[in-house]
Amino acid sequence: MPSGADGLSRAAADDVRRAIAGAGGAIRFDEFVAIALYGEHGFYTRGGGRAGRRGDFLTSPEVGPLFGAVIARALDAWWEELGRPDPYIVIDAGAGPGTLARAVMAAQPRCAHALSYRAVELSAAQRAAHPPTVTSLAAMPEQKFTGVIIANELLDNLPFRLFVYDGGWREAYVAHDGLRFVERLVAPPEVPASLPGVAAHGSRVAVHDAAREWVNDAVSLLNRGRLVVIDYCSNTTSMTTRPWREWLRTYVGHERGVHYLASVSEQDITVEVAVDQLPRPTTVSTQAAFLHTHGIEDLVAEGQAAWQRAASHPDLAALNMRSRIREAEALLDTSGLGSFSVLQWVVN
Numbered sequence: 635m636p637s638g639a640d641g642l643s644r645a646a647a648d649d650v651r652r653a654i655a656g657a658g659g660a661i662r663f664d665e666f667v668a669i670a671l672y673g674e675h676g677f678y679t680r681g682g683g684r685a686g687r688r689g690d691f692l693t694s695p696e697v698g699p700l701f702g703a704v705i706a707r708a709l710d711a712w713w714e715e716l717g718r719p720d721p722y723i724v725i726d727a728g729a730g731p732g733t734l735a736r737a738v739m740a741a742q743p744r745c746a747h748a749l750s751y752r753a754v755e756l757s758a759a760q761r762a763a764h765p766p767t768v769t770s771l772a773a774m775p776e777q778k779f780t781g782v783i784i785a786n787e788l789l790d791n792l793p794f795r796l797f798v799y800d801g802g803w804r805e806a807y808v809a810h811d812g813l814r815f816v817e818r819l820v821a822p823p824e825v826p827a828s829l830p831g832v833a834a835h836g837s838r839v840a841v842h843d844a845a846r847e848w849v850n851d852a853v854s855l856l857n858r859g860r861l862v863v864i865d866y867c868s869n870t871t872s873m874t875t876r877p878w879r880e881w882l883r884t885y886v887g888h889e890r891g892v893h894y895l896a897s898v899s900e901q902d903i904t905v906e907v908a909v910d911q912l913p914r915p916t917t918v919s920t921q922a923a924f925l926h927t928h929g930i931e932d933l934v935a936e937g938q939a940a941w942q943r944a945a946s947h948p949d950l951a952a953l954n955m956r957s958r959i960r961e962a963e964a965l966l967d968t969s970g971l972g973s974f975s976v977l978q979w980v981v982n
């Protein structure tokens with residue numbers, strides 16, 4: 635077993651090469667992403683993808699505790715709507731190291747006494763960081779329940795298929811030419827219905843089979859309640875008309891990474907979510923609008939007031955309250971996190 639970062643990425647590249655050999659010369663692009671991110675030596679499996687200030691990317695929960703405080707308010711509102719179920723099951727899907735869970739618990743929502751918060755995370759390395767106040771799980775539950783499923787920046791990380799227009803749609807497969815991983819374009823047996831009939835030569839597009847199935851499965855788990863997906867989204871047509879580097883991105887250490895076929899398992903591979911390929915949501919809003927609806931202004935005003943009261947003898951709590959102002963700016967920024975989409979599927 636190779637040790638160290640280089641050893642692990644060599645092992646991940648070996649995993650991909652073995653899969654390619656086993657498949658007779660090429661694997662579908664989504665299989666490549668699955669191995670690169672979630673295989674035995676994948677980016678997330680080996681503990682990469684630490685969202686946070688010292689990690690590889692900054693998600694809304696990692697901006698600071700304000701996002702979780704707003705989610706705590708939303709959870710209270712949905713709990714009331716559901717008739718105050720006890721237990722009130724809330725699944726945080728793709729929970730990463732549990733930062734959202736920590737912030738929700740710290741905000742002490744009214745529903746806290748009924749709340750059964752379950753952080754579902756594929757990566758054992760990330761699960762190890764989950765707080766003891768939540769139930770940490772490797773997979774979604776199998777039993778139906780009444781409650782809420784939240785997935786912040788999960789769908790953009792699910793493996794996706796990749797298609798290229800070349801006088802007709804071809805599907806991207808990954809092969810190895812002896813030196814490096816290369817793309818092979820293959821005529822698919824069936825062109826996914828979501829793709830337009832014609833596109834500019836060289837157009838690329840993601841096909842989200844895994845994300846669509848995940849949403850269908852999550853919604854079918856709910857007797858009553860809602861699935862709330864927060865992510866960077868666009869649509870199939872937009873992808874075909876924009877440079878692929880805008881919507882298919884790699885990240886490592888807060889920087890854009892290299893080409894998606896290089897540095898296997900050393901970088902995150904992420905894609906905008908084409909909403910038109912998912913089951914139709916009940917509501918769609920921006921993250922900024924969602925946070926306004928659930929009282930971000932009140933929380934910021936509360937923070938400002940608490941800071942002013944404590945300004946002459948500030949303690950850590952007062953500093954945290956003051957930091958709500960900066961956190962709100964980042965969370966509401968319409969050229970950044972504020973422009974993310976909040977997709978909700980409500981089950982009555």
Ligand SMILES: C[S@@+](CC[C@H](N)C(=O)[O-])C[C@H]1O[C@@H](n2cnc3c(N)ncnc32)[C@H](O)[C@@H]1O
Pocket residue numbers: 678683685693694695696727728729730731733754755756757760772773785786787788791792
């Ligand atoms: C971009 S991170 C987001 C983490 C966290 N939700 C946040 O907002 O900071 C995506 C996480 O989803 C996890 N993940 C990917 N596929 C998953 C699945 N099918 N079930 C559970 N977790 C998954 C990854 O391991 C990773 O930790």
